[in-house]
Amino acid sequence: AQRVTQPEKLLSVFKGAPVELKCNYSYSGSPELFWYVQYSRQRLQLLLRHISRESIKGFTADLNKGETSFHLKKPFAQEEDSAMYYCALSGPGGFKTIFGAGTRLFVKA
Amino acid sequence: EAGVVQSPRYKIIEKKQPVAFWCNPISGHNTLYWYLQNLGQGPELLIRYENEEAVDDSQLPKDRFSAERLKGVDSTLKIQPAELGDSAVYLCASSRQGVDEQFFGPGTRLTVL
Numbered sequence: 001a002q003r004v005t006q007p008e009k010l011l012s013v014f015k016g017a018p019v020e021l022k023c024n025y026s027y028s029g030s031p032e033l034f035w036y037v038q039y040s041r042q043r044l045q046l047l048l049r050h051i052s053r054e055s056i057k058g059f060t061a062d063l064n065k066g067e068t069s070f071h072l073k074k075p076f077a078q079e080e081d082s083a084m085y086y087c088a089l090s091g092p093g094g095f096k097t098i099f100g101a102g103t104r105l106f107v108k109a
Numbered sequence: 110e111a112g113v114v115q116s117p118r119y120k121i122i123e124k125k126q127p128v129a130f131w132c133n134p135i136s137g138h139n140t141l142y143w144y145l146q147n148l149g150q151g152p153e154l155l156i157r158y159e160n161e162e163a164v165d166d167s168q169l170p171k172d173r174f175s176a177e178r179l180k181g182v183d184s185t186l187k188i189q190p191a192e193l194g195d196s197a198v199y200l201c202a203s204s205r206q207g208v209d210e211q212f213f214g215p216g217t218r219l220t221v222l
Contacts (some may be wrong), residue, residue, distance in 0.1 A: 009149075043215055043216075061113075088151070102151050
């Protein structure tokens with residue numbers, strides 16, 4: 001079955017500490033992976049996608065096909081990173097977009 | 110640019126009543142999505158349109174839910190009759206094409222009493 005799993009509902013770190021939000025997926029094929037973010041009182045928006053291989057706001061994510069993971073990482077968390085983060089995948093042609101349940105990141109001062 | 114527009118933002122109805130949600134995607138975006146988001150969960154795809162064609166509606170409960178995108182622009186999602194379990198946020202998103210970045214609207218929060 002196709003699935004996106006985010007094992008942590010809540011992740012709390014101190015400002016300046018490294019952060020890693022975990023995402024594992026199950027998909028029979030080659031999906032495209034995304035991280036979406038929702039800041040307080042804002043819309044859900046794209047943070048990054050694996051094919052672009054960019055670093056956005058200091059965040060990076062590497063697709064590990066062997067471990068079927070797409071973990072989101074940032075070496076030094078900032079208070080403004082506090083938000084809800086969703087991992088998502090899409091199949092070929094964009095079909096079957098599936099979101100994980102989300103991880104709430106709280107960065108403490 | 111306003112981005113994806115949804116209305117209403119909030120809706121409270123009694124069970125068994127009908128309800129409709131409206132979405133206006135970003136100009137030029139051919140792909141439109143409707144999602145359901147329950148509290149504490151991620152968005153779940155209900156239906157996806159490519160222009161006016163519904164290309165993925167496998168998760169749409171067709172006994173009570175219906176959707177249309179008649180001219181390939183605006184879309185309406187309807188529930189008739191609503192049930193208590195339909196209380197959720199209904200999100201609309203659009204993209205230039207299927208695997209492109211999705212732009213989300215603010216959502217409609219439905220409460221069924």
